[in-house]
Amino acid sequence: MEQNYDIIIIGGGLLGCATAYQLSKRIAGKILLLDGNEIASQASARAACLLTRARTKPALMELVQETYDCIKEIEVLLDESLELQQCGSVTIASSDSSLKGLDALEEAATRFGIPNERISRERVKELLPWIESDSVDVALYMPTDAFIDSALLCSGYARAAAKLGVELKPNCKVKEIIVEQDEIRGVSLVNGERLNAPIVVNAAGSWANLLMRPLKVGLPFTPVRSHFWITDIDNKRFPAGHPFTVIPDARAFTRSDVGALIIGLRESQCQAFDPSTMTDKLEDFDFNKAAKWTVLDECAPLLKRYLKDIDDLPIAHYMAGPSCYVPDAMFIIGAIKRYKGLFTVTGCCGGGVAAGGGMGRLAAELITGVTPFVNAALFAPERFGEIDPFCVEFQKRCADARSNKKGG
Template identity: 40%
Template sequence: MNSFQNGKSEVVVIGAGTIGCAITYYLAKKSVKVRLLERNTIGSGNTSLAASLLTKIRSKPDIIPLVQETYHAMDSLNDEIENKLDIQMVGSLHLAASDKSVEDLDQLTSIADDFNISHSYISKSEMQAMVPWLKTDEIIKASFMPDDAFMDAYVLTNAFAEAARKHGAVIQQYTNIEGLVQEGDCIKGVKTKDGIIECDYVVDAAGAWSNLLSLQVGIGLPVTPVRSNYWITSANPQLFPATQPIVILPDASAYTRPESGALLFGLRESKSVHFNPEKLPSDLTGYVFGDPEDRWNILLEQGERLQRFFPKFDEIEIAHYIAGVSTYTPDGMFVLGGLPQIKGFLAATGCSGAGVAVSGGMGRIISEIITGTNPYCDINPFKIDRFGALNPLSEEFRQRCADARSHKKSG
């Protein structure tokens, strides 16, 4: 078996999205010989389509250490790269307008206390001052978390890549994977048009296409590409000041954040659309995710719920509609690690709408697994085989994953 370009790599990471670049960065910092392969360009997949909310508090506590690690990573990156990250520290405002959402918010703040995440309940007048477009009449309770942020996922991804290169990583763009090389129960390398790259580990961070790699070695990952949607209004700095916080509105299945004097808002569909990864193009540029009319149908279906809290919703102009795919699992948890029957294969996928926020945590965990270090947090909730045997391409399984997105209320 002949290798090429600088000989054997200890690790080959496949997919240069935020997670793949983070993994490469963490491995390179540990002086692991790592090569990142991307069939297009860095951040060209779903990364550039992400809303990129970096909310620290999550209804699933196992996720929080991964988000916290991403914040640590961003601090480190600011010391290592030439251009500082443009992190928008606007905080997040969590609103409850029903008995159930009040109960959920109280639970969320209790979790925040467990992780020493700063928060405070605020009055309606304080809400109004923060968010000029917000109608507070129906809001029963609100909690403000001042240390939350958002940033451009594409910028973060390229920062991970830049720092990884400085630590010795090799990053190859426009390199398509033709197959995985396996000998017995061991992964030995990856095949490209230029030859075979030998390695000890392959990390599948291919996002929506991750199962197309894993199934080559008989591993079905419990993830499905599911459509995500958000809209951006026309600019109106008075109504949408740049300082307004991220707003989480479970009672409307919605979230918002500022966007250059406009408002970015996401609405979760009641019946999320899922995709067979075999039918997704390798380049998402210009790809239409489902029916083109859905951008308006969803606004009509879900927008009425948001309008309860945003009275001018039906008057605003929509400047942009962005659709992409997130890899969801039936339980909304990630997929991290490997399986004993295939040595040298690891997966890092199933972001469930939080890929940017947990990228640093995923990168650290994968680097610790490869270097034989005990992971810094419990990874059992993210095990590949937690759902047992499955066919990830089946309609039934893909629907389970889509339902997980539809039922998601908070972070």
């Protein structure tokens, strides 16, 4: 049996669900969202959940602001809290290069109207009881930064979209995007069903290139390992809800949650994965098979300056997942011009929690033909020309984008 839709979205992670929500707000017709797994169960359930507002690129700040706006709207629409925690953030600089970065961030935040202030070492210690404040040269406090449970946010977008009429079908894996004479016709499912639509949005995260491969389209990203460690609970030292930190000199960020400290470390050579090696479910994928925990050897000594006893801190959990990195560290949003009706929203560059609402809005505006609220050319899927995401050299370029990342 065949069914007809106006738009089919593949992928029920943050980017697919945010796009579904933004499309449904614009009354874009009969919309179906499909996921091969449960909704909000893959990368979007593994994030460190930071909603960092300040970015040196203005368009990214617009996208993040849209996420904050979506959260407010969805809370009203669903009449429930999405539990945004406005804890603030502290960016720390203790070298010339990180100070330059902090200056640029401060200027960008001020220009965009994001509250920020430089704070003294004493104030740093008050806000972050665990930190060796003598090691902090300059600290920039942004009190309106927040974090949010990424799976709850994702399910919030999905449930809001459903309330506005989008049909959600979890556990429905797409086998193929169907094209005839260079025009999109719909998708086929692994169970043999065919679903028709003139527009298909590929929001399949780390798997997006597997669906593009038969169409000979290469999206310019590869999955790269992101990860963090969570200490045992110590309420006195890591009080819940204190500001998250970004410490570029230690290639680290931290956040406190339920009295434990989350420590994210970014190695100088990040691990890229060939998309064709990704398993259908992330729980079946070994993120440490190729690259072991050498990241701790490299980064823990850098963080020791700020967190003296890091070597002895009891670690209760480790979380790893894929983030889709692009060589220029900008997202991939828009039409694939070669095929009428084919769109994508992916290449999250580790920022889909923070920017997902805005990414979904830009995708929805491009699909419905509305003037985009940001410069869409910055995110054009074909801006690198023809690339092969299955080639090791290209994957290395993507991993370098994460290795060079300085922000939260």
